[in-house]
Ligand SMILES: NC(=O)c1ccc[n+]([C@@H]2O[C@H](COP(=O)([O-])OP(=O)(O)OC[C@H]3O[C@@H](n4cnc5c(N)ncnc54)[C@H](O)[C@@H]3O)[C@@H](O)[C@H]2O)c1
Ligand SMILES: O=C(O)C(=O)C[C@@H](O)[C@H](O)[C@H](O)COP(=O)(O)O
């Protein structure tokens with residue numbers, strides 16, 4: 638017998654549910670009610686699944702289409718969005734029609750932005766198929782693409798009408814993509830729910846395997862953190878910034894690596910950097926700061942980066958979306974599960990914290 642699905646509410650002006658369970662395709666038609674056309678956006682790896690979803694939707698009376706995107710981060714580009722707009726135009730996609738984002742965070746970010754932009758906003762249901770997608774990217778309506786100048790620089794806040802997470806699809810995910818998703822799970826542990834850290838520390842090797850014993854609880858707790866935060870602050874006017882813990886340096890590393898690194902791997906180094914900066918500012922105790930490096934290493938995530946490139950990373954960090962004018966802004970910790978934002982930290986401390994993560998250490 639299948640277990641009943643877990644439903645986590647996202648509240649606010651446009652409420653919706655994040656559903657965690659298995660065999661959730663039956664949840665899709667009611668979320669699309671009123672649409673005549675549906676387009677399922679997916680990466681090449683999920684061609685067969687997208688085709689099955691399309692057939693299912695056709696059988697339910699929709700005129701369903703699939704739109705195949707480039708894989709991974711390559712989907713988050715203006716040209717790819719332009720291609721989608723062209724297809725939607727050809728299909729005759731109207732405001733009552735709806736999109737489905739089926740894939741990892743890169744797919745749901747691109748699909749979400751296409752939904753936010755086409756006719757100034759059409760419905761989207763997100764069906765995340767990676768760990769990062771389920772615990773983070775598909776929830777909260779932060780959509781967007783990268784530009785030559787940096788990560789996610791163009792986008793919109795456009796909440797989905799529903800998020801369907803079938804944990805069984807994680808079994809086909811390459812292990813390094815699964816591990817990358819753990820960086821966002823660990824982020825949630827440090828900013829809001831330390832029980833997540835305890836669950837991982839109890840058996841880190843086991844936690845890196847899809848389908849592990851605590852997977853359901855880790856996903857549920859992380860989704861609960863994200864849902865609570867975006868319910869209160871969809872447009873990142875304050876509280877939502879805490880979800881950016883580890884991302885200021887992380888995004889700069891992703892750009893330096895021309896988006897060939899997994900997001901979670903770059904965020905992992907960014908988390909250690911943020912902890913070191915918090916420690917350098919006298920905000921974070923040694924035990925909690927050291928715990929970052931220990932837990933991330935224990936699940937085989939990287940915790941150091943190239944020496945000698947800090948000036949270049951700093952230039953990129955200046956156009957981070959949290960910056961205000963010439964002032965850099967960081968999410969740091971003032972103790973475990975006590976996130977704070979700090980404006981314009983002393984440049985000497987920024988460099989000192991980097992020396993703690995640079996690999997000539
Ligand atoms: N909008 C947000 O709030 C938010 C939050 C976190 C991350 N992100 C973004 O998400 C992206 C990272 O997402 P990601 O880690 O999911 O990576 P991803 O979307 O690049 O997917 C990783 C790889 O897994 C493959 N894949 C996806 N599902 C699969 C499955 N079930 N089985 C086999 N292969 C599968 C993909 O084809 C891809 O090759 C980054 O662009 C990041 O910026 C956004
Ligand atoms: O949802 C948010 O808010 C986040 O910051 C979650 C992050 O994990 C995610 O990577 C997000 O896309 C980063 O946002 P950005 O505004 O720094 O581009």
Ligand SMILES: [Zn+2]
Nearest residue numbers: 821884900904
């Ligand atoms: Zn992230």
